[in-house]
Amino acid sequence: ARIRRYKWEVKYEYKSPDCFKKLVITINGRTPGPTILAQQGDTVIVELKNSLLTENVAIHWHGIRQIGTPWSDGTEGVTQCPILPGDTFKYQFVVDRPGTYMYHAHYGMQREAGLYGSIRVSLPDGESEPFSYDYDRSIILNDWYHKSTYEQATGLSSIPFVWVGEPQSLLIQGKGKFNCSRLTSPSLEPGACNATNPECSPYVLTVIPGKTYRLRIGSLTALSALNFEIEGHNMTVVEADGHYVEPFVVKNLFIYSGETYSVLVKADQDPSRNYWATTNVVSRPPNTTTGLAIFNYYPNHRLRSPPTVPTTGPIWNDTAPRFAQSVAIKAHRDFIHTPPPTSDRTIVLLNTQNEINGFRRWSVNNVSFNLPHTPYLIALKERLNHVFDQTPPPNGYDFMNYDIYSKAPNANATASNSIYRLDFNTTVDVILQNANTMTASNSETHPWHLHGHDFWVLGYGMGKFDMYNDPKKYNLVNPIMKNTVPVHPYGWTAFRFRSDNPGTWAFHCHIESHFYMGMGVVFEEGIEKVGKLPNSIMGCGETKGFRRP
Numbered sequence: 360a361r362i363r364r365y366k367w368e369v370k371y372e373y374k375s376p377d378c379f380k381k382l383v384i385t386i387n388g389r390t391p392g393p394t395i396l397a398q399q400g401d402t403v404i405v406e407l408k409n410s411l412l413t414e415n416v417a418i419h420w421h422g423i424r425q426i427g428t429p430w431s432d433g434t435e436g437v438t439q440c441p442i443l444p445g446d447t448f449k450y451q452f453v454v455d456r457p458g459t460y461m462y463h464a465h466y467g468m469q470r471e472a473g474l475y476g477s478i479r480v481s482l483p484d485g486e487s488e489p490f491s492y493d494y495d496r497s498i499i500l501n502d503w504y505h506k507s508t509y510e511q512a513t514g515l516s517s518i519p520f521v522w523v524g525e526p527q528s529l530l531i532q533g534k535g536k537f538n539c540s541r542l543t544s545p546s547l548e549p550g551a552c553n554a555t556n557p558e559c560s561p562y563v564l565t566v567i568p569g570k571t572y573r574l575r576i577g578s579l580t581a582l583s584a585l586n587f588e589i590e591g592h593n594m595t596v597v598e599a600d601g602h603y604v605e606p607f608v609v610k611n612l613f614i615y616s617g618e619t620y621s622v623l624v625k626a627d628q629d630p631s632r633n634y635w636a637t638t639n640v641v642s643r644p645p646n647t648t649t650g651l652a653i654f655n656y657y658p659n660h661r662l663r664s665p666p667t668v669p670t671t672g673p674i675w676n677d678t679a680p681r682f683a684q685s686v687a688i689k690a691h692r693d694f695i696h697t698p699p700p701t702s703d704r705t706i707v708l709l710n711t712q713n714e715i716n717g718f719r720r721w722s723v724n725n726v727s728f729n730l731p732h733t734p735y736l737i738a739l740k741e742r743l744n745h746v747f748d749q750t751p752p753p754n755g756y757d758f759m760n761y762d763i764y765s766k767a768p769n770a771n772a773t774a775s776n777s778i779y780r781l782d783f784n785t786t787v788d789v790i791l792q793n794a795n796t797m798t799a800s801n802s803e804t805h806p807w808h809l810h811g812h813d814f815w816v817l818g819y820g821m822g823k824f825d826m827y828n829d830p831k832k833y834n835l836v837n838p839i840m841k842n843t844v845p846v847h848p849y850g851w852t853a854f855r856f857r858s859d860n861p862g863t864w865a866f867h868c869h870i871e872s873h874f875y876m877g878m879g880v881v882f883e884e885g886i887e888k889v890g891k892l893p894n895s896i897m898g899c900g901e902t903k904g905f906r907r908p
């Protein structure tokens with residue numbers, strides 16, 4: 360195993376990813392940032408210099424479990440204090456499994472300012488994947504807002520509430536195209552939106568006819584659920600969140616924020632032209648134009664427009680095919696990790712939208728999550744009990760009486776920073792239950808992401824989870840392991856994991872504004888087994904005294 364060292368400088372720069380010029384956060388001048396390339400068992404060291412001038416930062420390594428290094432998870436308020444402007448912080452962790460992962464900011468709503476990238480972990484020399492391909496490419500899908508994260512965060516935490524709205528464009532590997540003629544504001548400086556700026560020329564994936572490409576596709580959207588397709592080409596899904604999938608073929612890949620997939624695509628169509636690769640919003644009334652990239656058959660010119668009109672994707676509110684794809688993802692037959700047959704504890708988490716003291720919030724079992732000023736990892740390890748609410752949050756909701764289909768005021772919700780403390784080395788089931796929002800006849804898709812773990816996806820259902828009958832239908836034979844799962848509108852999702860990774864782990868909706876509005880929880884397990892905390896994570900809240908020489 361080797362050490363992979365990266366030196367990154369994070370700063371604000373003017374960029375025009377979709378032709379509209381705005382301040383974005385770059386790593387060494389780029390967004391998306393550099394791809395981390397490593398082999399299973401390698402140690403990754405990232406020395407991160409915060410040059411944001413007046414803003415803190417923290418970076419999360421999404422999908423990396425941080426076994427033995429919970430302080431390197433990069434989750435501000437949970438595993439570390441934020442990195443101050445001018446400071447350099449060293450993240451160090453082992454990438455213990457091959458697969459496709461990502462990294463992104465985990466402080467406020469900073470992720471959507473452009474601070475993100477890919478992590479690709481290959482197999483050790485001499486080992487091979489259960490599928491073959493000629494070339495390997497990483498692509499991150501995103502949505503993009505023109506307003507700053509501050510304007511958005513301020514609106515979300517104001518009375519009256521100001522919703523962020525739909526994104527202005529969709530980015531494919533950091534590139535999109537906003538139609539500048541839609542801008543009407545006379546106050547815009549000349550050149551603020553320029554369709555001919557090379558920074559917003561589309562992402563081009565050049566392929567050699569007859570060759571097979573492994574596309575590692577991740578989504579880090581702030582809000583949107585996406586459909587990804589390559590005109591005229593089938594995709595074979597072979598990996599999900601770092602686990603091999605029993606292969607299946609799709610024309611459309613539905614992908615939710617926080618998920619990664621590998622698909623195999625063969626360049627087997629008419630090679631005399633190029634094709635569109637597109638992203639479209641699903642699950643919300645689309646108000647964002649199609650994201651476009653060019654699937655370029657060599658030797659056609661890379662920017663030659665395909666002769667066709669790009670697709671606008673499947674019908675946005677047809678949940679059935681999305682639900683079907685979720686259910687279709689099973690572990691590869693030669694790589695089945697059998698889950699424990701029973702669990703020691705079941706936690707049911709009802710997802711609702713609420714009003715708390717006049718503020719619009721998201722809640723879980725009527726508790727809307729707030730981060731404490733002192734990170735949990737330090738608070739628990741140093742026994743600073745007073746820094747967060749010690750009353751455990753509820754294990755479930757009022758199953759008998761709660762109507763998931765009606766617009767509920769949910770007036771009795773509270774905001775809290777309490778956490779779930781799990782017995783170490785036990786088996787935990789989590790059931791995420793979706794419901795109606797505060798808008799009549801509306802239920803959204805929420806992709807939930809668990810830090811520090813992979814879990815077995817036991818099942819998905821429509822309607823209210825039935826505690827008696829639904830567990831009998833769990834897939835205990837070949838469930839896929841993932842770190843992010845969607846909860847479909849008015850549906851439920853069940854998964855199982857082992858509480859075997861000492862630390863404090865965030866579990867939250869990966870929609871940036873939803874987590875910001877309280878849609879998350881934190882799990883603690885085996886805190887007494889966590890090794891000595893590095894001084895570098897201290898410094899904020901009540902942790903100042905714990906900086907030791």
Ligand code: C2O
Nearest residue numbers: 419421617808865
């Ligand atoms: Cu990728 Cu806590 O998030």
Ligand code: CU
Nearest residue numbers: 805868870873
């Ligand atoms: Cu959500």
